[in-house]
Amino acid sequence: MSIFASFCQAVFGFLISLLLVYNLRMSSFLPKSIQVLIEEFGRLPGIGPKSAQRLAMHLLHSPESRTHQLAEAVGGLKNGLQFCNVCWNIAEESLCRLCSNPARNQRQICVVEEILDVVAIEKTLEYKGVYHVLHGTLSPVDGIGPEQIKIEALMERVRAFSGHETIKTDVAQPTSKVEVILATNPGLEGETTAMYLMRLLKPLGVKITRIARGLPVGGDLDYADELTLTKAMQGRMDYV
Amino acid sequence: MSIFASFCQAVFGFLISLLLVYNLRMSSFLPKSIQVLIEEFGRLPGIGPKSAQRLAMHLLHSPESRTHQLAEAVGGLKNGLQFCNVCWNIAEESLCRLCSNPARNQRQICVVEEILDVVAIEKTLEYKGVYHVLHGTLSPVDGIGPEQIKIEALMERVRAFSGHETIKTDVAQPTSKVEVILATNPGLEGETTAMYLMRLLKPLGVKITRIARGLPVGGDLDYADELTLTKAMQGRMDYV
Numbered sequence: 220m221s222i223f224a225s226f227c228q229a230v231f232g233f234l235i236s237l238l239l240v241y242n243l244r245m246s247s248f249l250p251k252s253i254q255v256l257i258e259e260f261g262r263l264p265g266i267g268p269k270s271a272q273r274l275a276m277h278l279l280h281s282p283e284s285r286t287h288q289l290a291e292a293v294g295g296l297k298n299g300l301q302f303c304n305v306c307w308n309i310a311e312e313s314l315c316r317l318c319s320n321p322a323r324n325q326r327q328i329c330v331v332e333e334i335l336d337v338v339a340i341e342k343t344l345e346y347k348g349v350y351h352v353l354h355g356t357l358s359p360v361d362g363i364g365p366e367q368i369k370i371e372a373l374m375e376r377v378r379a380f381s382g383h384e385t386i387k388t389d390v391a392q393p394t395s396k397v398e399v400i401l402a403t404n405p406g407l408e409g410e411t412t413a414m415y416l417m418r419l420l421k422p423l424g425v426k427i428t429r430i431a432r433g434l435p436v437g438g439d440l441d442y443a444d445e446l447t448l449t450k451a452m453q454g455r456m457d458y459v
Numbered sequence: 460m461s462i463f464a465s466f467c468q469a470v471f472g473f474l475i476s477l478l479l480v481y482n483l484r485m486s487s488f489l490p491k492s493i494q495v496l497i498e499e500f501g502r503l504p505g506i507g508p509k510s511a512q513r514l515a516m517h518l519l520h521s522p523e524s525r526t527h528q529l530a531e532a533v534g535g536l537k538n539g540l541q542f543c544n545v546c547w548n549i550a551e552e553s554l555c556r557l558c559s560n561p562a563r564n565q566r567q568i569c570v571v572e573e574i575l576d577v578v579a580i581e582k583t584l585e586y587k588g589v590y591h592v593l594h595g596t597l598s599p600v601d602g603i604g605p606e607q608i609k610i611e612a613l614m615e616r617v618r619a620f621s622g623h624e625t626i627k628t629d630v631a632q633p634t635s636k637v638e639v640i641l642a643t644n645p646g647l648e649g650e651t652t653a654m655y656l657m658r659l660l661k662p663l664g665v666k667i668t669r670i671a672r673g674l675p676v677g678g679d680l681d682y683a684d685e686l687t688l689t690k691a692m693q694g695r696m697d698y699v
Contacts, residue, residue: 248581249574250551252536259532262525264517270505272575277504278536279549279574285502290534292499296492296518296526309519311490334489334519335512341488 253279305376307352307369309334317349324348326380329400330373330416332356332409336402348400351376356408357415370416373399377423398426405432405450493519545616547592547609549574557589564588566620569640570613570656572596572649576642588640591616596648597655610656613639617663638666645672645690 249257253275260271278286302308303315306328310316317323317337327348331337337350355368365371380397399420403409413429420427433451434443443451489497493515500511518526542548543555546568550556557563557577567588571577577590595608605611620637639660643649653669660667673691674683683691 248578256532256536259529263514274503286536289499290530292496293526294530296496338488
């Protein structure tokens with residue numbers, strides 16, 4: 220029993236020392252400026268301590284001009300940037316390039332979660348309307364309610380078209396029906412947000428559509444999950 | 460046949476248009492400063508276009524002070540940094556903290572591939588010798604020969620101890636045999652480098668050791684590959 224006790228003690232001691240060693244900040248063996256950069260990189264999303272180390276080492280081995288370019292790009296990121304007054308997309312003036320473009324149909328509003336979703340849809344070169352960036356989704360678990368995202372701004376925008384309020388954009392076309400395309404992601408939170416918006420928008424009498432959910436191009440029926448396949452069947456269209 | 464031909468033409472046209480859309484730089488829909496930052500992030504190793512976008516968007520949504528901290532950390536990385544004259548580790552003076560530390564055994568030289576390997580070994584708190592950073596491994600495929608990495612510097616260092624040349628460090632202890640620990644990674648290139656170094660160093664009459672290859676602590680015999688298990692069996696030691 221005494222052997223077992225001393226063995227347990229040794230194992231315990233070993234584990235404690237392992238923890239201690241682990242908690243020692245590894246970067247204390249490196250010069251201060253590298254430590255600072257590793258910490259800064261480590262704060263970015265999706266970059267763990269190991270990646271942060273590797274990035275710092277990469278920059279250490281790259282020429283001075285490269286690090287200066289990166290530093291300037293980071294430092295100058297927000298210079299002259301603001302959110303568009305109408306659609307909350309990122310903009311260089313009070314109106315973004317899309318909202319101020321008279322060729323765009325201002326009566327077709329595509330509601331997306333993030334700025335990058337605008338980029339994704341723009342890449343298709345198919346959509347000719349404008350956007351509304353929510354900057355998030357409803358997520359009661361994370362304490363994100365309708366007030367935390369740009370829902371009220373969207374409602375004001377749509378109400379303006381319905382004649383309840385004056386129109387804010389100079390370039391609105393007074394013809395054709397207003398359409399709100401709900402293009403939030405087809406996940407739990409995106410669907411919840413889309414459903415919430417639909418209930419808010421319905422009384423205003425605008426046309427409300429939701430982006431199609433179905434099989435991705437190049438996808439495989441055999442590998443699709445049941446929900447996607449159900450949506451694909453429900454959303455089937457006449458084949459012309 | 461004409462239906463098939465027109466079908467083929469349509470498919471071909473579709474593919475070409477897909478390629479065109481794909482090649483369009485997506486960032487052209489974003490303001491210039493964000494485009495620049497996405498490009499700069501995308502040049503870092505292990506960060507693809509998607510991650511670069513996400514990082515840029517994260518910084519866009521974070522407070523001004525955070526982006527400035529990161530910019531300063533990147534810009535100030537190389538301020539006052541140089542490589543150690545003796546071991547090629549990163550240093551704030553002409554000698555690194557380890558080479559200038561009289562408590563370190565200057566006659567025990569651990570040869571590693573990268574600066575981060577020094578950090579990894581220092582974290583164990585077990586090693587009391589000094590290092591030599593090769594800054595790479597021999598890799599004929601990538602055109603990296605003995606001249607491209609710090610092998611000649613290592614040879615000079617070891618030769619100095621053997622009395623062929625004058626000793627460069629002020630703090631060398633003239634007692635005990637010189638030991639060179641080959642701690643390159645146990646992969647193909649690391650093993651090649653270790654073997655090459657062994658052949659160069661042997662005529663100098665120094666003690667040459669190689670770090671043990673075997674099962675990692677917490678590892679599973681059942682999941683170990685044959686080579687690791689072979690090395691573990693070959694490297695077995697008296698159990699005390």
